[in-house]
Amino acid sequence: MSDYTLKELMTIAAAREIQDGDIVFCGTGISMVAAMAAKHICAPNSTIFFETGAIDSILEETPLAVADPRVMFWTSVNGNLADSFATMQNRFTGVHVVGILGAAQIDRFGNLNSTCLGDYTRPKTRFSGSGGACDVGSFVNRTITFMQHEKRKFVPKLDYLTCPGYLDGPDGRKKAGLPEGGPMSVITNMATMGFDENTKEMFLTGYFPGISPQKILDNMGFEIDISRAVEVPPPTPEELHILRERCDPQRLIL
Numbered sequence: 001m002s003d004y005t006l007k008e009l010m011t012i013a014a015a016r017e018i019q020d021g022d023i024v025f026c027g028t029g030i031s032m033v034a035a036m037a038a039k040h041i042c043a044p045n046s047t048i049f050f051e052t053g054a055i056d057s058i059l060e061e062t063p064l065a066v067a068d069p070r071v072m073f074w075t076s077v078n079g080n081l082a083d084s085f086a087t088m089q090n091r092f093t094g095v096h097v098v099g100i101l102g103a104a105q106i107d108r109f110g111n112l113n114s115t116c117l118g119d120y121t122r123p124k125t126r127f128s129g130s131g132g133a134c135d136v137g138s139f140v141n142r143t144i145t146f147m148q149h150e151k152r153k154f155v156p157k158l159d160y161l162t163c164p165g166y167l168d169g170p171d172g173r174k175k176a177g178l179p180e181g182g183p184m185s186v187i188t189n190m191a192t193m194g195f196d197e198n199t200k201e202m203f204l205t206g207y208f209p210g211i212s213p214q215k216i217l218d219n220m221g222f223e224i225d226i227s228r229a230v231e232v233p234p235p236t237p238e239e240l241h242i243l244r245e246r247c248d249p250q251r252l253i254l
Contacts (some may be wrong), residue, residue, distance in 0.1 A: 002236050006189045006241060007254055009208060012235045013098065013187050014144055015041055022046045023097045025088055025136060028065045029253055030146055031100035036062070036247040041239055049087060051132050053079035062248045085132070089139045099136035099143045101163065105155050106147055108202050108222050109172065110151070110165025110183030110195055112137065113158040120160055130162050137163035141181035149188035154220040166200035191216045192232060193224065201225075205234035 011034045016022060018038035024046055026035040036047045036059050049055040050066045056076035063070040072078050088097055103112035104127055114133060116123035137143055143165075147153055165183045166172050173182060185205070186193040191213075192206040203225040207213050213226040235243070248254045 004240055005254070006208070008235060008240065009232070010146065010187050010189060010242060011037060011254070012041075012239050013192055013206075013232060014038075014146070015043075015239075017144055017185055017187075018046055018098055020045045021096060023087065024048050025084070025097055025099045025140060026050065027100065028063075028101070029102075029145075032063065032066075033142075033243070033247050033253050034100065037059075037239070037243050040242045047076075049084055051081065051084050052067055053077075053081055053083045055079060055083070055087065055202060062252050063248065064252060074131070079132045086134060088135065095181075096142040097142075099134060099140040100146070102141055103133070103153075103163065105153055106145060106156050106186065107158055107165075108224065109167060109169060109200055110143075110145070110186070111161055111167060111200065112145065112163040112165065113160045115160040115162045117159050123159075123165075133163040137165065137182075138178050139181075141179075142184040143182070144184055145186045147186055147188045149190040149216065149219050151219050151221050151224045154222065156186050156222050166195065170200050170215045171197065172200070178189055190219065191229075196225075204229040206230055208232050209234055 010149035011030055014034035015038035020043040024035040026032050039046050050071050054068050054071040054075045057071050058074035061070050103114045114127050115129050116126050118124035123124045167176055183195055190208055190211045194201050194205045196203055209228055213229055
């Protein structure tokens, strides 16, 4: 761990999930750096777009937020909110879109809560809410979720359903009238997780170097299958160089 940080490993793990030709809908923070890293490392023909309407920017500097003017530098299309959501919901482009999300809570089917903790009418904590997350989870073909790996965040039942994953299982999205697709992976500061093709339940795909699968389970509020997990390869020197020198040289996010 002396050669890289957990946040850097999380970012690289997410970047490795993005395929060449993907259209990546990303928000502020680590998701933005992951999309930038993927474009430099494994997906040169991917397209990054933002909720604020900037599509296919040349990100020569790391923006601080999706509303930062730097996201609009040399865009292919400098549109608006309607343009970005139309790209996401279009039945031709939507199958190629990967959304990157975060949340306060997640359950075994990848459903997310970013609205409140406790009862909705008298919450213990109120968050900013969905923003575009519900639309992303509802319409894009694949989502990647960043989470801190804590038992209070991986819960058997959400306090509030902000963003759909697979809802209640294999036919959940279909019954709700949502298109095919759903969560692809969850990336934490300990591990990577995927979703079983048949049951749509979360399972452990990878554990970070020095972290045991049992420790990962001990920090979750529900059991998952760990039998298929392998150790996540650490970032290569080239990946770290790209991440540090080309994506976030000012260390604004990393």
